[in-house]
Amino acid sequence: MSEDLVIGADGLARPPWASNNDLLRDYYDTEWGMPVTDEQALFERLSLEGFQSGLSWATILAKRENFRAAFMGFDPQLVSAYGEHDYERLMEDSGIVRNRLKIRATIANAQATLALRDDGGLSELIWSFKPESTPAPRTLAEIPTQSAESNALAKTLKKRGFKFVGPTTMYALMEAVGVVDTHLVGSHRRGSSGIWPA
Template sequence: MQADALLHEDGLARCPWCGTDPLYVSYHDTEWGVPEHDSRALFEKLVLDGFQAGLAWITILRKRENFRRAFDGFDPALMARYDAARVDVLMQDAGIVRNRAKIEGAVISARIYLDLQQKGISFADLMWDAVDGETQVNRPMSLSDIPAQTEASRALSKRLKGLGFKFCGPTIVYAAMQACGLVDDHLATCHCARRN
């Protein structure tokens, strides 16, 4: 059964998952599926997708500015220096998702990011290698045609885990791939599908 894009009051059809919440609509229109090549921004989205596991993405989106404040703009060089006391402070921050394992995982991932950087490996290159440097454009007809994970996300997840990154299972990685435009899964009937 085809689930067409949802027609909004502005006359534009959008993927139905974004609903009508202005924050979600803006994210859908300006970020989701748009290629991101900045290593720090890619790292931020991967970490946020890790925090999202078990929650609705809109929850994370509403807390994103709080996360950016709490995690020093997701600067890996600053995050890598976080100690147990800083983790305890973050656990008291009601503006973010207070999950100790996820907070500690973000710190570990920041250290791995820096280790790769010191070895001359770009995080952006690492991520984009999963799709041979080109956005994989899909044009699903319905939400049910969009997989939770793919062979590419499983391979990237395995690579990230092998390097020591945390909270990067294949479903989380696929969500990050969509968020960063490594994959463009806008429905064929969505106005954003015309970008490519």
């Protein structure tokens, strides 16, 4: 058993970040690392990872429903049509992270998501960077923060007009949506995606 796993009151092993906060524990147990292939769901994860840059994931997760309300459920068709009035409204919305560049990036990314539809779509593009193998970290220090695939995905998305999609942010996205499995060996969630073996 990894020294970086915490055994919860329920007897299940989780990393420290998912052990002391009910919201994070529920996210870890039910969502993080599970396969996401739907365009709208991927656009939401891509957007939230961008907003998380420089902040804690707990902060973003606590505001997730506010983000969903502010960005029309992260429907890229609707968000792509946002104009200056919407931008100003979002900058005054205390329920979300009010960052000028990140808000503008989300609108631009919605437009870029629509443009990808003629070439297979956002899901096909992201999943095309699935590596041949996934890490099998035994400690938190062994979990990569980026990879050759996340670097390539970041470059490809940038060429297609996406913003706030650096290699570290894209690796976090790949972890969150199941493209890689970085659950620690010994975690009760290791292998839960059905894509990678435990």
